[in-house]
Amino acid sequence: MKNWIKILCAALLLYAAVFSLWHPMAPGGLAVSATELHPGRNDFEFSGYGTHFKEAEGSLKVYVSIDSSAVYCADILQVVDDSRVFVSVFLPDTISSKRFGFAANNDVDGTIIVDSPVGHEGFVFMQGTGNPDCRYSVRQEEFSGFGFPYQPIIIESIRNLMWHVPMWFTMFVLMTIGFIFSIRALGKEEGKIELDHDLRASSAAAVGLVFCVLGLVTGSLWARFTWGDWWTNDPQLNGAMVVFLVYVAYFILRSSTPDEDKRARLSAIFNIFAFVLMVVLLMVMPRFTEGLHPGKSGNPAFSKYDLDSSLRSVFYPACAGFILLGYWIYRLNYRIQKLEQHHENQN
Amino acid sequence: MRQVFQSTFLQSVGYEKSGVYKLGCIFDRMNTLSALLKKEILLEWRQKHALAGVILYVLATVFVCYLGFQRIESVKTWGVLLWITGVFTAFNAMQRSFSTETAGTQLYLYTLADPRFIILSKAIYNAIFVAVLNLVSVFFFLLFFGTELLDSVDWSQFLLGLLLGSTGLGLALTFVAGIAFKSQGGVGLVAILGFPIIMPLLITIVRHSTAALEGASATSNGLNLMVLLVLNIVSFVLSYVLFPYLWRE
Numbered sequence: 001m002k003n004w005i006k007i008l009c010a011a012l013l014l015y016a017a018v019f020s021l022w023h024p025m026a027p028g029g030l031a032v033s034a035t036e037l038h039p040g041r042n043d044f045e046f047s048g049y050g051t052h053f054k055e056a057e058g059s060l061k062v063y064v065s066i067d068s069s070a071v072y073c074a075d076i077l078q079v080v081d082d083s084r085v086f087v088s089v090f091l092p093d094t095i096s097s098k099r100f101g102f103a104a105n106n107d108v109d110g111t112i113i114v115d116s117p118v119g120h121e122g123f124v125f126m127q128g129t130g131n132p133d134c135r136y137s138v139r140q141e142e143f144s145g146f147g148f149p150y151q152p153i154i155i156e157s158i159r160n161l162m163w164h165v166p167m168w169f170t171m172f173v174l175m176t177i178g179f180i181f182s183i184r185a186l187g188k189e190e191g192k193i194e195l196d197h198d199l200r201a202s203s204a205a206a207v208g209l210v211f212c213v214l215g216l217v218t219g220s221l222w223a224r225f226t227w228g229d230w231w232t233n234d235p236q237l238n239g240a241m242v243v244f245l246v247y248v249a250y251f252i253l254r255s256s257t258p259d260e261d262k263r264a265r266l267s268a269i270f271n272i273f274a275f276v277l278m279v280v281l282l283m284v285m286p287r288f289t290e291g292l293h294p295g296k297s298g299n300p301a302f303s304k305y306d307l308d309s310s311l312r313s314v315f316y317p318a319c320a321g322f323i324l325l326g327y328w329i330y331r332l333n334y335r336i337q338k339l340e341q342h343h344e345n346q347n
Numbered sequence: 348m349r350q351v352f353q354s355t356f357l358q359s360v361g362y363e364k365s366g367v368y369k370l371g372c373i374f375d376r377m378n379t380l381s382a383l384l385k386k387e388i389l390l391e392w393r394q395k396h397a398l399a400g401v402i403l404y405v406l407a408t409v410f411v412c413y414l415g416f417q418r419i420e421s422v423k424t425w426g427v428l429l430w431i432t433g434v435f436t437a438f439n440a441m442q443r444s445f446s447t448e449t450a451g452t453q454l455y456l457y458t459l460a461d462p463r464f465i466i467l468s469k470a471i472y473n474a475i476f477v478a479v480l481n482l483v484s485v486f487f488f489l490l491f492f493g494t495e496l497l498d499s500v501d502w503s504q505f506l507l508g509l510l511l512g513s514t515g516l517g518l519a520l521t522f523v524a525g526i527a528f529k530s531q532g533g534v535g536l537v538a539i540l541g542f543p544i545i546m547p548l549l550i551t552i553v554r555h556s557t558a559a560l561e562g563a564s565a566t567s568n569g570l571n572l573m574v575l576l577v578l579n580i581v582s583f584v585l586s587y588v589l590f591p592y593l594w595r596e
Contacts, residue, residue: 186589186592238550239547242543242546242547245542245543245546246543246544248543249539249540249542249543249544252536252539252540253526253530253532253536253539253540256530256532256536257530257531257532262529262530263530265592265593265595266526266529266530266593268592269526269589269592269593270526270540272585272589273522273544273585273589274544276581276585277543277544277547280547280577280578280581281547285547285574288570288574
């Protein structure tokens with residue numbers, strides 16, 4: 001079959017688009033109305049996201065963990081609807097804390113945890129001392145339905161993973177194609193082959209630049225939702241911006257060199273420089289500097305804890321689909337450029 | 348005839364494979380390089396008006412900073428201003444790097460020496476030149492702004508960073524100036540191509556200088572120094588490998 005790449009690409013993208021937008025979220029804990037716990041009776045509202053409190057009212061249990069060392073059970077529960085429950089917990093005289101966490105157990109949703117509103121860092125939900133009648137345990141039977149994993153700040157925007165990350169992968173693939181053809185363009189002595197390779201390199205870089213812009217836009221949207229700003233001071237973001245500028249400079253260099261052979265040679269040299277810079281900026285530097293992206297100052301990628309099987313089953317096809325799409329557009333672009341060149345030469 | 352005899356004779360005794368020959372080659376290359384470097388320095392020295400022009404540029408930039416700021420409130424501003432001055436000075440110095448030579452001179456040089464040595468000599472010369480200019484700008488900064496903020500400066504670290512940053516700027520910008528010169532795209536092209544290329548270097552050197560000025564320990568600042576070194580090596584290797592292709596007409 002001649003067009004199998006295109007059909008495969010379209011099928012993968014359709015699958016990724018449909019599932020990344022329609023796949024439900026797994027339930028998770030959203031927020032707690034209390035900011036401080038004091039001795040005596042504490043009343044607050046526990047709200048979940050996509051939970052089934054009403055449906056599983058009978059089996060619902062809410063736990064409070066204080067300073068990662070003591071657990072108490074809520075003794076009065078008043079379910080408002082599927083995502084909200086009023087909780088009242090009685091604490092002994094000695095307990096008072098700003099570092100606390102909540103967990104809710106029920107038969108449908110499994111265990112849901114809300115971190116402490118103040119000072120999340122290093123907070124672990126532990127049994128420790130506390131009320132001996134109240135045994136907290138993570139329910140083995142997790143949420144039975146399927147859904148994307150719930151992450152505290154990301155929530156629904158985890159769907160962007162299937163759009164934002166493949167853009168960068170596609171850009172990397174296209175820039176690598178450009179890099180390889182730039183090297184080959186320099187390797188050949190004959191003018192004709194050199195020009196053809198140059199054309200391939202520049203077509204790939206042009207499409208790669210479009211994917212770079214798309215990656216920046218999707219990333220900017222995501223940053224606005226999770227980090228609060230359209231642009232944040234993160235090594236990966238700044239690096240991506242520099243990469244964008246370098247490749248724009250590449251096209252400025254091309255357009256300001258009138259002679260064809262010279263343009264081919266100069267832009268091939270600059271492209272090699274740009275590619276090396278891109279690898280340094282996006283793959284090496286973020287590992288050394290503190291940042292906001294997942295796996296900061298380590299491996300800049302989603303770790304195995306964040307990327308569960310339901311995400312993987314959409315994420316990998318999305319990557320493959322976008323890479324194929326990028327390759328397809330690059331081929332089209334190359335052929336258009338070639339035709340234009342041919343046309344110019346004939347006139 | 349005598350030369351042919353000599354070379355065949357020397358080949359027959361395996362002279363070309365001997366360590367003496369290889370050492371001789373290295374010396375030969377060093378000679379070429381030092382001759383080219385000498386040429387660059389001589390050219391600069393003979394055009395003292397140009398040299399004076401660049402130093403005037405540094406002085407004017409620092410003086411404008413002084414008029415604008417009067418006194419610098421934070422160490423960070425000190426570092427950033429210093430390197431903004433440094434970058435613009437480097438661009439200014441670099442624009443003359445290739446354009447002062449006519450096409451005839453370049454062809455003549457090309458017949459005499461390996462293009463690698465031409466770029467190497469230019470890059471080394473420019474690295475030294477930018478380093479000297481940056482030292483001059485540090486002097487002017489100290490002159491105008493005083494040392495009130497700089498009680499805990501680690502001078503050796505600061506100067507090491509200044510040196511590495513300057514050589515990095517010199518190496519990368521020489522190469523970019525070569526590309527811009529060959530494309531005949533005008534003076535502005537050096538800045539357009541050069542700015543994104545030196546951005547990582549610039550970010551790192553500002554970070555390093557600021558930390559050194561604040562008196563950070565050598566171990567905590569070592570990573571920045573490492574990154575600077577790596578960027579220097581990368582731009583050096585790329586220039587060395589790619590320049591012959593750039594020079595080929």
